[in-house]
Amino acid sequence: MPFKVRDAQQINTDLGFLALPNDFTALPITVFSNYDVHDDTGASGCHYVDDVAHKLKHDPATWTIFDPQREEITPAIEASLGLTDEYVRSLDFGGFKDLTDTDIARDFQHTFDHADFFTDEQWEIDYEF
DSSP: OOOOOOOHHHHHHHHGGGGSGGGOOOOOOOOOOOGGGOSTTSTTOOHHHHHHHHHHHTOGGGGGGGHHHHHHHHHHHHHHHTOOHHHHHHSOHHHHHHHHHHHHHHHHTTSSOGGGTOOHHHHHHHHHO
């Protein structure tokens, strides 16, 4: 009997998340419980590095190199999430990055089609954020 290859794309489309056992639900783990790595070698171990990193993170000048990409995808972000230009422009880099992450998550979960709002080039920029 010859081996017959199934259409994986069609199977995934038909079953979606129902193919997962026991009605699997992904739960985010939002609590970092591995406190033993908070020492001098860890990411939060050196107060000098933390001080500089904190200043850089909250300094808008740090993120100006991304302004052209942000301008390129702002209209698509606004349209896809139903947000005003005034609101989106009021966000700092971290806030804007949260919007890009939201659209990536929605696309991954098949709750919207990025092609309805983004060109291929814009979608690539969205992923880079």
